[in-house]
Structure formats: structure tokens, C-alpha cells
Amino acid sequence: MASELSKANLEINTIRRYFLWFFIVVLTLILIQSLFILQGQYLGFPIQYFAINQGTLANADKALMYGTRFRPTSFYGEPSYTAWIVVSFLVIILSRIEFTNKVKWLLISFCLTIVTISQSLSGILAVCILTATWITTGTGKKLNIKFIFLSVIGIIIGISLVLYFSEDFANRLSAILSNSDESSTVRFNNPLVYFNGMIENNLLFGVSNFGDLDIDNAAWGLVIQYGILSVAIAILVIKFLGNKFLIIYFFIAMNFNGSLFGFDKILVISMVVGLSRCTFYQAKSLRQMID
Structure with missing residues (x-):
């Protein structure tokens, strides 16, 4: 999706209005x-x-x-x-x-x-x-x-x-x-407990019951689900992104809740990557076309 959207040629004024109204x-x-x-x-x-x-x-x-x-x-x-x-x-x-x-x-x-x-x-x-x-x-x-x-x-x-x-x-x-905030607990405290358990049980390639765990942090989720493979995954994603803004965005995305490669998250990330790389053009006004 990101690669295909990168090839798009979109009118900048329309995009600007869309963002502003949103x-x-x-x-x-x-x-x-x-x-x-x-x-x-x-x-x-x-x-x-x-x-x-x-x-x-x-x-x-x-x-x-x-x-x-x-x-x-x-x-x-x-x-x-x-x-x-x-x-x-x-x-x-x-x-x-x-x-x-x-x-x-x-x-x-x-x-x-x-x-x-x-x-x-x-x-x-x-x-x-x-x-x-x-x-x-x-x-x-x-x-x-x-x-x-x-x-x-x-x-x-x-x-x-x-x-x-x-x-x-x-x-x-x-x-x-x-430590009494529920959101903070599932985003930081719980994952730390799961991570310690993963290390103690030598689960170097992640846990098998990830779907049953109460984790609401994308970075922790990536580490606990894939173990040491999460490092290789992160490196590959960073290499694909290349752009400084997109790399920083990738790390910011890991700080939010949900799974980094969940269906909704990956669609949004792909949209951001594609629209950050596609071509924008300035539509000519009617007067310019007549001239």
C-alpha cells in the first residue's frame, strides 16, 4: 500500500483542505x-x-x-x-x-x-x-x-x-x-512483568500466548511477541522508511497503544509513508489556463 501510494500524483490544494477540515x-x-x-x-x-x-x-x-x-x-x-x-x-x-x-x-x-x-x-x-x-x-x-x-x-x-x-x-x-492508573498499567507495568517472565523462561523468540496477554503498548508488544526477532524487524522497517521524519514517526508509533502490525495500525502507517513520498501538484487556475 505504501509503495503504490508513493506513486500517486495528488492535487495539493485538495489535500491541504482535507487536512485542515479534518x-x-x-x-x-x-x-x-x-x-x-x-x-x-x-x-x-x-x-x-x-x-x-x-x-x-x-x-x-x-x-x-x-x-x-x-x-x-x-x-x-x-x-x-x-x-x-x-x-x-x-x-x-x-x-x-x-x-x-x-x-x-x-x-x-x-x-x-x-x-x-x-x-x-x-x-x-x-x-x-x-x-x-x-x-x-x-x-x-x-x-x-x-x-x-x-x-x-x-x-x-x-x-x-x-x-x-x-x-x-x-x-x-x-x-x-x-501506579493506580489502569491505562498506564496495561501499557507499561503489565508488559514489564510479561517480559521478565519471557526472559526467565528463555523464550528468546517471543511468547506463544501473546493474544491472551493484557498489553497495550506497541513497542512492548513487538518485543514480547517476537523476542530477539523484533530487533531485525525494527531494522528492516527503518531501512525501508529511510526518511528521518518517518523513522521518528515509527518510534513514536511504538509508544502508542495497540499492536504495531495490527490491521488498523499498519494501514495508517502505510498511508503516512505513501503520502509522505507521493507527488503533489499545483492545479492551474482557470485564468492561467486561458493565458
Whole structure:
């Protein structure tokens, strides 16, 4: 899919509008869901449209009624998946010279706002890493130093304000530090236990019961499922990607939940790789065609 999409010839203005509207719609939906959550209600798409997370979403209103922490999820079943999607799109935008710096900063702002309101710590970290990479290696190097400084200060202040005024965010950070956050447990604590068991039992090529394990971290999942072969797999993927932005994206993807080579993840990664390499063209206006 990535190889075939790399051969595509797409009109840049159409692609630009698509990305812009996608970020606007996701941000709007996140804000609306946040308002409903404050009122003790969950507003989302019908449960039957979700392949996973149905149990979590079905009990959302009940959880909110009892004061359980719940975060906006936009189109998806969980906040971190929303972060994964917008971060994936941001990689395409930052890696292409066809997008102006103004457009890139605008979509960075949209993306950072979305992941912050969603309270996705992985998403916030990913956006900051990608932005720093773009500023130091991409077209961001051409930006005025004062503009970069003010933008970074603005980003820091924005995140700090959200952290300060969001009691839920503060509670989650406290839960993570005290090892009582369920999401943190399945993403970091559980995999570490499984990994220790794999080493103790000399399972150098991974475990056979991977599907039965409660792992929600792509990097740990790769190591525990394939053992020492995961190193060779990672090297082959990095060699195929080649591009610095895509390699960084690969490591960022490993920090999110789910399986790295799960059906949905590999489709998104393939789309990102293909759109980062394909040809964009500028459509001629009617006046140019007449001239």
C-alpha cells in the first residue's frame, strides 16, 4: 500500500483542505464532548460502529454519573487513538515542503490543542518531538528565531494552563505516579512483568500466548511477541522508511497503544509513508489556463 501510494500524483490544494477540515472537525467534536462530559453525559457515535472499546463506551454515562474520570474520544474509542491519528497526519504535513510554514504552525496548534484536551500524554509528547524535529531539520529552520521562541513559549503556556485548570489531568498524573492508573498499567507495568517472565523462561523468540496477554503498548508488544526477532524487524522497517521524519514517526508509533502490525495500525502507517513520498501538484487556475 505504501509503495503504490508513493506513486500517486495528488492535487495539493485538495489535500491541504482535507487536512485542515479534518483537524477542525476533530477539534470541534473534542470540545463538544468535553462540554457534555462536564455535564455528566457522554456524546459519541453509536456503540455498534466500534470494533473495540464497546464495553468502555457503553458504560460511559454510568461512569460519569459516579464521577469516574472520562476523556473525549472524537471519532474513536479512546483518547490515545485520537492522538495517534492526528499525530500521523501531522507527520505528513511537516515532512512535505508543499505546505507553507504558516499552514504547518496552524495545524501544529490544532494538533496540540486536540491532544491536550484529550489528556493524551503520549500525544503531547509526540507533537512536541515532531515540532522540535521540524524546527531543527526541516523547513522550520527558515523561521525567524523570535517567532520560534514566542511560539514555543505560547505552547508551554497553553499546556501549563490546561494542566493547571484541569483537575482530571492532575488526577491522572497523580494516578500514574502512584501506579493506580489502569491505562498506564496495561501499557507499561503489565508488559514489564510479561517480559521478565519471557526472559526467565528463555523464550528468546517471543511468547506463544501473546493474544491472551493484557498489553497495550506497541513497542512492548513487538518485543514480547517476537523476542530477539523484533530487533531485525525494527531494522528492516527503518531501512525501508529511510526518511528521518518517518523513522521518528515509527518510534513514536511504538509508544502508542495497540499492536504495531495490527490491521488498523499498519494501514495508517502505510498511508503516512505513501503520502509522505507521493507527488503533489499545483492545479492551474482557470485564468492561467486561458493565458
